[in-house]
Structures are given as structure tokens and as C-alpha cells.
Amino acid sequence: MQNFYTESTTWDLKFNLDSDITLYVRHRGAAFRICYHAHILAASPSALKQHHESCRILYKDDADEECCKVSDRLRKPFEDLMTEIAPTPLTGSTEYLHSYLYPPWFILEARVAKSGYIQPHFKAALSRQEFGRPGEYIDNDFLQPHLSPLLDSKLNKYSSYHVQVLARTSQLVPSRVLVDGTVYFFKPWISGRMHGYYELQSYRKILADTEASPSFLAGVRICRLHGLVIDNDDDVLQHYPLDSDEKDYPGTRLVGLLLTYIENRGTLEDLAPWSDCTNEDRLRWSKQIHHSVECLHGAGVAWGDAKPDNVLVDMEGDAWLIDFGGSYTPGWVDEDKQEAVEGDRQGVQRIDDWLTRWSRQPVTRIKRSGEEGGEGGV
Known part of the structure; x- marks a missing residue:
């Protein structure tokens, strides 16, 4: 640290x-x-x-x-x-x-x-409120349409006072957290980030499909939304200025998401090129990615940014899809196919081709300090 x-x-x-x-x-x-x-x-x-x-x-x-x-x-x-x-x-x-x-x-x-x-x-x-506030006000015209269905759902909502920090990233941002006895990955909410709105839509569809058909996505290895971290300014800010403009009066803000915590060895991008990674590993990951993506499509969700860096390999060696924030990465998904089923299939095919190249040309790489996969989330 x-x-x-x-x-x-x-x-x-x-x-x-x-x-x-x-x-x-x-x-x-x-x-x-x-x-x-x-x-x-x-x-x-x-x-x-x-x-x-x-x-x-x-x-x-x-x-x-x-x-x-x-x-x-x-x-x-x-x-x-x-x-x-x-x-x-x-x-x-x-x-x-x-x-x-x-x-x-x-x-x-x-x-x-x-x-x-x-x-x-x-x-x-x-004082705390003098230097900006994290997150985004829930009545914001851009956020509200995407967030309100989740606020009306059975999804758990917590104050940041109740979220215990267990570990941080190298940037000192809380990552592994504990709430009501369950470990989650904490993802801070960044105000005005359009991909964040797309991500909320994706998680809402996954939740809706899971509620409608509990068995369909039950065993699929994908990151899921488990809770929202929401703070009220009256509770968390101190010494509020009496002469504030109306727009600055206390409100309620979305400050973060509680997602599936995946203890992992690293991303597919980290692990697949290693010479001690077997071709059986690569084939299994390919099959798991295909299955997860097809299940997502069945739920009406496009992965959106298909690439090896958005696949985590857990401690048992299984592949999990993460990051449903949409967009695309050049070389993996074409811009005109982003956030669509066609783009996902293109990205998955390119991941297959990439895995195949490593299978045919195994090399020994020198491990650098800090490059090993360890505890992490999404």
C-alpha cells in the first residue's frame, strides 16, 4: 500500500x-x-x-x-x-x-x-462540504431515469457510514468492503459519466431477468449489482453554510455501487500469455466466456466492452465477465458495433483468436514486481 x-x-x-x-x-x-x-x-x-x-x-x-x-x-x-x-x-x-x-x-x-x-x-x-461532494444527486435529470427503477426495487441501499473498508487499491480507493456480513467490491460513482448510466441499465436488466427467471442466470459467472451506497448531505456534511444558493442545499446522492467481489488471480490479459498457462485453461476460458455472453444476450444485455482485460480469473481458475459500462476498445470491438450483440460477438471472436495465438506460441515471460494477480474485484 x-x-x-x-x-x-x-x-x-x-x-x-x-x-x-x-x-x-x-x-x-x-x-x-x-x-x-x-x-x-x-x-x-x-x-x-x-x-x-x-x-x-x-x-x-x-x-x-x-x-x-x-x-x-x-x-x-x-x-x-x-x-x-x-x-x-x-x-x-x-x-x-x-x-x-x-x-x-x-x-x-x-x-x-x-x-x-x-x-x-x-x-x-x-470543512467537508467546501471542496466538492462525491457521487451524483439522485434527482439529477440525467441520472434519475436510470436510477429510479433500482431505487424502487428490493435492492439494498446503505449509507457510507455502514460500509466497512477491508482493502484498498494501489490508488488508495476502497475496493473490498463488508456490509451486513457480506463482502462486496465497491465501485465509486462518478458524476456525469455516461457509461455509468449504461452500466445501471445493464444491472437493472440482469436483476429483472433474475427475478423473472431465477434459474436462467443463477450459475452464470458475471459481475452483479447487490446494493447502492446512498448518502444524505444532512447526515454526512458538517457546518453547512447558511448563505448557500438554493442549488447547494442538502440533497441525497448516489456515491457508489456494491458489486460481486471476485477474489482472483488476475485478468485474462494478465494470465493467458504465461507459459505455465495450459491450452486446456485457454479452451475452458473460451467456453465459459461464450456461455456467459450468450446468457447475457438472453437477458437483453450487451457486455459492451469485450476484451481480455474485462475478464477476471478466480482462484479456482474460472472466467468471470466484468465491466458492463458499455463503450468499446479499438482492436477488440469496432466503434460502429459498440454496446450491441454484434459487437459482443465480434469481441468474443477476437478474444478466441488471441487465445489461439498464445496456445500456438507459448513463451516464458519474466514476472515483474506487483504483476501477479491477487485479491481484487472488478
Whole structure:
């Protein structure tokens, strides 16, 4: 588990060497905004020169690796201060999803010491509602048509106060969670994400078909929706501003989905190329994928983004379909066939062809640190 994770780095859209650079960092249950302002750094010619060099790299095309190095370098001077400010976790204490979704926010600023080096400065602490809210309001005109059938169903709804965090991803996002004695995979809801609306439709159809014909999808290895995580602002936000605009008054938000938790070895993309993967394994996975996809089609659901990376192999060696958010991936499904039965069949055929190539040309790959499949969800 990483101690620090930079969620994003922002700068001006238009090329500007004096652009402010802002980092958004998670550390030990707290969220930080780290600000580099060119007009402050101008107090030191060397600091300003380095800032200009950072901007040049950030504005480059296709320089993801270099940009990550810049973000890491800009974060480094603040790590001791973040550790000092962040709450100290209590040994053995139970962590709930609420603490991740509504962390304490701190604003930090880069200043310049007499030596010319960056001097981290604590600027402000923010209350929970001052820095945006996760999820999407359930009465949103775009979300409401897709969500209302699920809200009216028997699907369980939980507050983030009741969702216990058991494990996190490398990005520090809760992944494996516990609710009412059952382990689920937690998927955060991202506001305005069109593929998310498609995903809700898919899960609604799967639920409806399961209720109508319980035996039809009973044994099919697909990720399913088991619950919704819904928060009311009155319950989770503190010190609400009295002079807020009407649109900012408390409401109820969808903040995440509780999906099937699949303890797994890795994705099909991770596992199929290995020389210790047998042709019998590849053939079994192919048959399981075909069966699952045909069952989905019988329920009126298109997988949507058929590719090896959207197949998980569980600890027993069986293949599970994940990610019903639609869209397509070039090379696996053509754009004009996305989110359709025809596109699924094209993607499955290309997965078969890909598995066949690995069966005919087994190779030995060197395992890299962290590449092994382990615990995970979708």
C-alpha cells in the first residue's frame, strides 16, 4: 500500500510557463491540495526556473511518464508536512467508507526559503462540504431515469457510514468492503459519466431477468449489482453554510455501487500469455466466456466492452465477465458495433483468436514486481 497517492495534477490549458500547478494528494485518510504559484516562486530565480521546466514537461504531448515524475518531485517536499497534519489512524480501529468519501481537506502552498529551496506552507483547512461532494444527486435529470427503477426495487441501499473498508487499491480507493456480513467490491460513482448510466441499465436488466427467471442466470459467472451506497448531505456534511444558493442545499446522492467481489488471480490479459498457462485453461476460458455472453444476450444485455482485460480469473481458475459500462476498445470491438450483440460477438471472436495465438506460441515471460494477480474485484 502506498503512503501517498497523487490523484491528479492540474495546470492551465493554454501553454503558459507561469501557469499555477496544483496537485491533489491522498495520504493517511486526509486529502491535500498542493499549490505552486509562479508569482510566489519568482522570489527565487532558481525556483522559478525549475517551475518553468516543470511546465514545459507538463505541456508535452505523450509524456505521461515524465509528467508522473514531475508530480512526484513536486509532492516530495510536502510529504513530511502531510504526515504531520494527517490524522493518526488508531491501531485496530474499524474503517468505514464515510472516512474516505469525506476526508479532512488541507490546502498547502509552495513558498521559497532564503536558500532558494521550496518551503512547504500550511495555508488552510476546509470543512467537508467546501471542496466538492462525491457521487451524483439522485434527482439529477440525467441520472434519475436510470436510477429510479433500482431505487424502487428490493435492492439494498446503505449509507457510507455502514460500509466497512477491508482493502484498498494501489490508488488508495476502497475496493473490498463488508456490509451486513457480506463482502462486496465497491465501485465509486462518478458524476456525469455516461457509461455509468449504461452500466445501471445493464444491472437493472440482469436483476429483472433474475427475478423473472431465477434459474436462467443463477450459475452464470458475471459481475452483479447487490446494493447502492446512498448518502444524505444532512447526515454526512458538517457546518453547512447558511448563505448557500438554493442549488447547494442538502440533497441525497448516489456515491457508489456494491458489486460481486471476485477474489482472483488476475485478468485474462494478465494470465493467458504465461507459459505455465495450459491450452486446456485457454479452451475452458473460451467456453465459459461464450456461455456467459450468450446468457447475457438472453437477458437483453450487451457486455459492451469485450476484451481480455474485462475478464477476471478466480482462484479456482474460472472466467468471470466484468465491466458492463458499455463503450468499446479499438482492436477488440469496432466503434460502429459498440454496446450491441454484434459487437459482443465480434469481441468474443477476437478474444478466441488471441487465445489461439498464445496456445500456438507459448513463451516464458519474466514476472515483474506487483504483476501477479491477487485479491481484487472488478
